Amino acid sequence: MIETLSPDRWIQEKTRYSSTAIASPDYKAAEQTFVNLLENDSLDQQIKQNPEIVDDFEAALATALDTAYGNTVDAAASLFLQRILYRINRLNLFWFDDLQNYRNERSFYIQWVRDRIEDVWQAWENSQIDIEALRQISDINQALIDRAEADLEPPITESKRYIREEMSLEGYRWLLAIASLDGLVEASRMSRILGGASNEVHAMLIRVLMEEYGNGRYNKKHSTFYANMMAELGLNTKPEGYFDLAPWELLACVNHNFLLTERKRHFLRYNGGLTYFEIVGPSIYRDYMTAAQRLNLSDTAMGYWELHIREDERHGQWMVQQVALPLAEMYPENAWEIVLGYDQEKALGDRAGAAIVNIIRAAEQAGTVL
Structure with a gap:
């Protein structure tokens, strides 16, 4: 032995x-x-x-x-x-x-x-988060609803404007390459929270996952659409093929989600974060789709964005109404953790987004081609 x-x-x-x-x-x-x-x-x-x-x-x-x-x-x-x-x-x-x-x-x-x-x-x-203030929130449901409404149409930042109006074709390729670390294995971490007893919340999470996975059809799986975008632009579609391009801020997003899904004690935090991710997704993907349309790219080269805009608009509302709010009712003493997860996912995402834009700008200025 x-x-x-x-x-x-x-x-x-x-x-x-x-x-x-x-x-x-x-x-x-x-x-x-x-x-x-x-x-x-x-x-x-x-x-x-x-x-x-x-x-x-x-x-x-x-x-x-x-x-x-x-x-x-x-x-x-x-x-x-x-x-x-x-x-x-x-x-x-x-x-x-x-x-x-x-x-x-x-x-x-x-x-x-x-x-x-x-x-x-x-x-x-x-x-980086005022956790004590979150613990003192008197109406968790309203706090979640207010956040969701605000993040459906976030303000146009300098980074969003750059993506929509200035990013070049090569910059778009860099965007796809960097984001492929997550895009090519999308929703995989979510699968780690789905074991155990079933209820209405669990059923809704399964439904979200199944749509992400194309209801079991490989050609409909979201990561397949992402790979098709990359292939259309001559990029390597192997998962982790551009691992060395990922800034620490993006890796922190991925690792944060691994932590929350691997430890069931953080179940509320994870679902708060997933609620934010699904709520804000369409606004981000519209930026990317606007850039692709401006660059006169094919439907295949932007298909993932179009799919997510359509499906995540549903997913966001599902997550608020049928996951986050019911969980807050089920765990009233710990419901603030849902808001913590929401706020942390937003902070992590904003930080990663800014870092990715900085890398793309630098690559464009240096004329670096993938």
């Missing part, structure tokens, strides 16, 4: 790595070290026998955890942390790839790395 390290042993090991931070880590090399660790057979046993194999990675990790989130964000450290966290989280979903890629999906060490990153990062994310 292969012996694995227990959680208690990892607590003991924390002392070993507590002072390993280095001044200027090579985050790219540290990430590759982590990738190599994931490829070890029986990683926990390997570390027990040769603990020094994680020293270089742990040194970079310690520095990143110390410096990533303070009064300002250290972009390099945060990108490193979010990329590591993404590599761990994606093991929760099956990608029809080499089965050996999942050999360490239950490694105690991998779980420990994940938990340390999430503890530091989520503490910072929570500090």
